[in-house]
Amino acid sequence: MPPENATAIVLRTIEFSETSLVVSLFTREHGKLGVLAKGARRLKGPFESALDLLAVCRIVFLRKSSEALDLLTEAKLLRRFRMDSRSLAGLYGGYYVAELLSELTHEYDPHPELFDLADQTLVRLAEGVAVARDVLRFELHLLRHLGLLPSLEQCVGCGCDVPAGGRVAFGHWDGGVLCPKCRPGKRQVASVRSDVLRTMVQLAESGEPSTEPMDNRTRGELRGLMNHYFAHLLGKKPKMQAYLGWDQT
Amino acid sequence: MSEATQSVSELIDQLAKLPGIGKKSAERLAYHLLHVHKSEALALADAIRDVRENVRYCKTCFNLSEKDTCELCGDPRREDRLLCVVEQPRDVMALEQTGMFRGRYHVLLGRIAPLDGVGPDQLTIDALVGRVRAGGIEEVIMATNPNVEGDGTALYISNLLADLPVRVTRLARGITTGSVLEFANKEMLSDALSGRQAF
Ligand SMILES: [Zn+2]
Ligand SMILES: [Zn+2]
Numbered sequence: 001m002p003p004e005n006a007t008a009i010v011l012r013t014i015e016f017s018e019t020s021l022v023v024s025l026f027t028r029e030h031g032k033l034g035v036l037a038k039g040a041r042r043l044k045g046p047f048e049s050a051l052d053l054l055a056v057c058r059i060v061f062l063r064k065s066s067e068a069l070d071l072l073t074e075a076k077l078l079r080r081f082r083m084d085s086r087s088l089a090g091l092y093g094g095y096y097v098a099e100l101l102s103e104l105t106h107e108y109d110p111h112p113e114l115f116d117l118a119d120q121t122l123v124r125l126a127e128g129v130a131v132a133r134d135v136l137r138f139e140l141h142l143l144r145h146l147g148l149l150p151s152l153e154q155c156v157g158c159g160c161d162v163p164a165g166g167r168v169a170f171g172h173w174d175g176g177v178l179c180p181k182c183r184p185g186k187r188q189v190a191s192v193r194s195d196v197l198r199t200m201v202q203l204a205e206s207g208e209p210s211t212e213p214m215d216n217r218t219r220g221e222l223r224g225l226m227n228h229y230f231a232h233l234l235g236k237k238p239k240m241q242a243y244l245g246w247d248q249t
Numbered sequence: 250m251s252e253a254t255q256s257v258s259e260l261i262d263q264l265a266k267l268p269g270i271g272k273k274s275a276e277r278l279a280y281h282l283l284h285v286h287k288s289e290a291l292a293l294a295d296a297i298r299d300v301r302e303n304v305r306y307c308k309t310c311f312n313l314s315e316k317d318t319c320e321l322c323g324d325p326r327r328e329d330r331l332l333c334v335v336e337q338p339r340d341v342m343a344l345e346q347t348g349m350f351r352g353r354y355h356v357l358l359g360r361i362a363p364l365d366g367v368g369p370d371q372l373t374i375d376a377l378v379g380r381v382r383a384g385g386i387e388e389v390i391m392a393t394n395p396n397v398e399g400d401g402t403a404l405y406i407s408n409l410l411a412d413l414p415v416r417v418t419r420l421a422r423g424i425t426t427g428s429v430l431e432f433a434n435k436e437m438l439s440d441a442l443s444g445r446q447a448f
Contacts (some may be wrong), residue, residue, distance in 0.1 A: 012364060015268070016269075017268065017269035018268075018269050021398075041429070041432065042432060052397050053396070053397040053398060054363075055397075056396055080397075081397055082400075082403075083400070083404070086404065086408065088401060088404060088405055088408075090402045091397070091404075092363065095364055096365055098364065099364060224364045238363060239363055239366060240363055240364070241361075243363055
């Protein structure tokens, strides 16, 4: 097969031998890839140390048949993840972006818009200006791109408009809000302030990221809701959740 | 041949567990060990036993040592006021080979890598902060690997040390960013040491 090109975000690197790495990449053109990078741990090589976590690079690779890992032949660094602030929140947010892409996307299942979103989110996280908000926005957009966004306004049981105001039932298991009629007997139901749901809708629909401050209470509740929802989706707690502070910008 | 086969296949299995050794290489190594002079093969076995029974981590700096305190910590000629923080014992070796650094070391035994399940608590960071708190150290040089995880680890530690009366510096970017210390050559490491900057 001829070599293929792609733009890629480095999600994870694992030492494979004294000189080689196995690298997990999220590419704009092909979705997630697992590649073998021979000689990547040498100082001078075809990869010029482009294969650092969260780096964005231009790659050339050879597709292998079924079982074998694809072979990386070239990687040129486009942008390194370099923190502008002295806070680690942005870095941990970046790791979380990588973890979610790694857990929720599939090999050779491309999502170019999701790639662009991740790319943009990593730039913003490195700046470290509105980390908590950027992470939440990424989570909601990721869910939307993958068709996993919970229903936030219509009852997942009967489709009726769930009245705003006060608290609303949110079914993790059923994937969205529940009206009072549909709620009884449902599993893993959280009670959520409708302000929180409104913020979720805004974040999920926002075309451009913003630095508009979010009040601590809403941020805390939203973080808790997302933690639970992702843990439910993945069937386990994401590793980075413990590192996502509750008191970030 | 059936009993011999069992010991041989046990050896192959053990060798194949080593990093970078596949089944084929393990077989080659096993048959090599059967062919060389018996004393040569047993010398390897002794060396492995020796290392595991005698080598431990220095209780001060966590470098590899044959005693409770390593030679570098025990050397009275080295400067106590300079402390160089590295990820692995092999980084100490790389820096020692430059002959440029005359201070003390602290080995973290890893880097903060949450995606690999390694948090700050699994490293020797508490002991490091304890050493700095005990006084006598003027400068802490962060010589973690120049990649995202190494930088993150250095930042985490420098934030912890921020309130203590010590200067925190980082190796200069002489070493290719995104790489690891152990593969840098002597000249690069010397440049990185002499050009270190305030964190
Ligand atoms: Zn309903
Ligand atoms: Zn020592």
